[in-house]
Amino acid sequence: MSVTIYDVAKAADVSIATVSKVINKKGRISDLTRERVLKVMEELDYRPSVLASALMGKNTNTLGLLIPDIINPFFAELSRHIEDRANELEYNVIICNTDYQQEKEKNYIQLLKQKSVDGFILASGFEDPTEVERLIEEEIPVVIVAREFPLFSVNGVALNDYIGGQMAAKHLVDRGHQNIGIIARDLWSNRERVRGFCDYLQSQGLEKHPEFEFIRDDNLTHIITGKKAAEHYLTKNSRPSAIFACNDLLAAGAIQATRLHGLRIPEDIAIVGFDDTTLTRMIDPPLTTVAQPIEQMGNEIVDLMLGVIDGSVKGEKHITLMPSMKVRETT
């Protein structure tokens, strides 16, 4: 097998305890011995087994990340930033796709617990919080990102989705739209966005589109879902002059449907998305959207996670990030 602490100890003519001490910079060691051990470690290209040290109670330096679906550009980007930041801090991350299915969420948590990950970053739905509550009971570090907080106490960073919804509404209303369709899935974040959106409309004496309802079928890709939902509005005789889609993917679908109906964007129909993924710049016309600071979110959540792990974060810490409008060419 590979070289162990025993090999190093033997080669440096010290005990394994001494080697361990120089690795962990603990206890008293003379400079001379330290140098010698270090040199031997170098020569033998020794790498401590994470397994063995974790078994002794040290960290595995591994994080579990539960997201709905990596194919969704928002989560791909979030994951990327999380992975980058984690890696800077010598951590690896195990990404699990849950498709918002509670069964999968539960299984993954079990699996990762057995692997002794140091903590969980949750970005999935968790409509049923029992599994999460159990983690907390067992004092396993958990943080939540990109989702509002449940009743019990968890640390996390999230966007103020409510204000994001309001911004989208204001943007559209300012441009004279009165009759606006909404496309949203039945998820916490989407519900908040819609709530903000509708509250703003109401504050301006406007009402939400009578045909609006949350989308529940999850078997389709968001893009198709968005397309279908937009069709729904376009075939009504009270056709809206604008559509607010609760994420960029849904918006992209809406754009396709709009095009199929021979309508021009933004002249005939304006469209606003949410998230500000790179997708907004891949499609044509570039999508006006409510931006989440995805990179910052990723950085903050891993910093928070590590804070929880090393105990430096005490009490409950909720970091709320603010959205911003990115006006491009669909409005």
Place this chain on the structure above:
Amino acid sequence: MSVTIYDVAKAADVSIATVSKVINKKGRISDLTRERVLKVMEELDYRPSVLASALMGKNTNTLGLLIPDIINPFFAELSRHIEDRANELEYNVIICNTDYQQEKEKNYIQLLKQKSVDGFILASGFEDPTEVERLIEEEIPVVIVAREFPLFSVNGVALNDYIGGQMAAKHLVDRGHQNIGIIARDLWSNRERVRGFCDYLQSQGLEKHPEFEFIRDDNLTHIITGKKAAEHYLTKNSRPSAIFACNDLLAAGAIQATRLHGLRIPEDIAIVGFDDTTLTRMIDPPLTTVAQPIEQMGNEIVDLMLGVIDGSVKGEKHITLMPSMKVRETT
């Protein structure tokens, strides 16, 4: 702490060896004892520590996956399928983004080795094969996906990129195009695609565009790179009538550039992509592309990887998948 094998043994009034046997279904145990132990395990909600058993030489049930960038839809989709298949087989995967940087490739391999992952799935560049060669020397399972094979012996599944290039060329030439621009990055897969493309052109008595050269600057997103590269062709007076982009992202960029120049797609310029990511259906018009069977690729590679791990795959196994044309609306 959590419940260990000792707790189970005590509660079931047997030795830990017995418990271990029923967990691993090894050795001889009477049905009576087995039932009793099983029941106790259930009651205590016992989960064996992966750490401890891995330390004794068993698998960690964790795979390392090295990809260039999860934000690239092709790799997002590939990763998703890999993760799904791995999960079916009780494996987790640690995804690492290398950005094609050899330094990162090397660091990640080191890091994951320390964590005793059971094997590596490589989908990154690895222009420098020394690290990979070392893995093989150390008999750590490695497979390569979505990339041609290096000189030394590794198992893997890949697309026949050469034929993919030919298909793209044939498709375009069949539609009467004679003057075709190529957008490609300086990567193995892209080089192969271009080779196939040019060979087909030559077989038809045509030549590649005089302005063609491989793109080397990696600091940009592919989409911008594609846009810039397309600009390059569009401003020449020998403007091509078609562009072959070596991946969908580059193609999307090319579409944008084309639009900016007021040209119609496909009337003025036809565009062919490569990969057949979901992006092809998110953009407008839907992109004609050379399709890789991404899901199959993901499934095959993890099956192969597990085969290597459990020793059932012996010798060298190269699975080559075939591309197919997906004709949509950009040609």
Place this chain on the structure above:
DNA sequence: TATAAAGGATAAAGCGCTTAACCTTATGAG
């Protein structure tokens, strides 16, 4: 009835590491 073979469970070593407790030698205060 004596004996071998099988069946069922156990004790104990060891995986690679950390850490508390302990031992030795040099150092300086009294």
Place this chain on the structure above:
DNA sequence: CTCATAAGGTTAAGCGCTTTATCCTTTATA
């Protein structure tokens, strides 16, 4: 010159599990 103290190291136990050698019962066989 003695004794406490500190510095520098070592010993050994133990983390939670697997596995081999071993032991004690039964049961089948001659």
